[in-house]
Amino acid sequence: MRDPYDILGVAKTADEAEIKRAFRRQAKQLHPDANTSDPKAQDKFAELNSAYELLSDKDKRGQFDRGEIDAEGKPRMHDFAGFGAGGRGGRSRGFSGFDGDTIFESFTFGPEGQTGYTRRGGGGGRAGGPNFDDIGDIFGFGRQQRAAGGGFTPKRGDDVEMTVTVDLEEAAQGASKRVTLPNGKTVELKIAAGTAEGHKMRLKGQGEQSFEGGSPGDAFVTIAYAPHPRFRRDGEDLRTEVMVPLEDAVLGAKVRVPTLSGAVELNVPAWTSGGRTFRLRGKGMPKTGGGAGDLLVTTNVALPETPDAELEALLRKRRDKGAA
CATH class of the missing domain: 2.60.260.20 (Urease metallochaperone UreE, N-terminal domain)
Structure with missing residues (x-):
């Protein structure tokens, strides 16, 4: 993977806030949902996430800056060429600068997981040498967890x-x-x-x-x-409004009402006023323990779309009669 600083477009001196702003800015641009025509969109987004995961973690960032891990968070093997420069003649070397016994062969393990180390040939055992945790730090394994009975269990990824x-x-x-x-x-x-x-x-x-x-x-x-254009949640119930023509409100009628599972007919009785609420049982949101809430339907009385002379004359006569 490329240098995480280059991926996020920040300097090595950037603070946590700068890194977070840079990540959010690029995440909006590189998200696969916003780049459906780019076959590499997922790879770019994954690379951005990996870079942010490393630099947003103070410990990981420090390890990367010190050269202990690479851009993918994997331990870097150190150069041991400077060790044991005055080696003995005729001995083969496993690592540059080491005698024929490799560093892994130099350690013995007891019931507690480590017992110092021993050298092969010419030296015998020597107490007080580095323990396995020290060697783990040298090779970048310091964050691994010790398993029962010795050895190490790699740390799982974050949730x-x-x-x-x-x-x-x-x-x-x-x-x-x-x-x-x-x-x-x-x-x-x-x-x-x-x-x-x-x-x-x-x-x-x-x-x-x-x-x-x-x-x-x-x-x-x-x-x-998500918010709904027709329904408003009221706990497990839903609320909606339905327009009722004036003549249906006066004379009564069946009115179609939308629900989550399709439209149903609501029986509106004669002389229904605007603002009256009807309950359709079981047409609301699902309940945690089973079943569903109700749909509460409020009526709004609708006047004719075009002026009606006969209706105006009737209402004017009714108003004048009431005023007399």
Whole structure:
């Protein structure tokens, strides 16, 4: 991977705020959803995320700046050519500057995981040498976790949190959503019918990759509801308004009302005033324990679109009669 400073376009002296601003600015430009015609969009976005993950972590950034890890967060092998310059004649060397025994062959392990080290040939055992943790630091393994019985377990990748917004219809009836994860990978997310807002889904192994050879972290996706043009949420109930022609409000009629699962007919009785609310049971949002809330429908009385002379004369006569 390229130098993370170059990827984010910041200087090596940039502070945390500058790095965050640079990442957010480029994330908007490079997000795969905004570059559907670019076949390399996901790779570019993943590279940007990796660079930010490294530079936003104070410890990792320090290790990179000191040359202990590379741009991908992998340990760098150090040059040991300067060790043991006065070596013995006729002995082969594993690393440049080391005797025939390599550095890995120089250590013995006991029940606690390390016992100092021994040299092969001519030296015998010597106590007080460097322990395995020290050697781990030399090779960049200092962040690995000690496993039971000795050895090391690589640290797993970080988990990631994200929010996916769905329409009310998708939440109620179920749907499939293509989601781009923070690592740039696109997955198909199955939204089950009746999924409640705030429901959290775990995508195992879809989090950040481990920089130490461990398993990747997980992605946790929280479901959020998008605002709807026709319905307003009231807890698990929904509210909507419907226009009722004047003659239907006076004489009574059946009026079609939209719901999340399709339109239904509402029986509006005669002499229904504007602002009256009707309840359609089970036509609201899914409930966590099963079932659904209600749809509350408020009527608005609509006058004719064009002036009606007969209606005006009738209402004028009614008004004059009431004033008499």
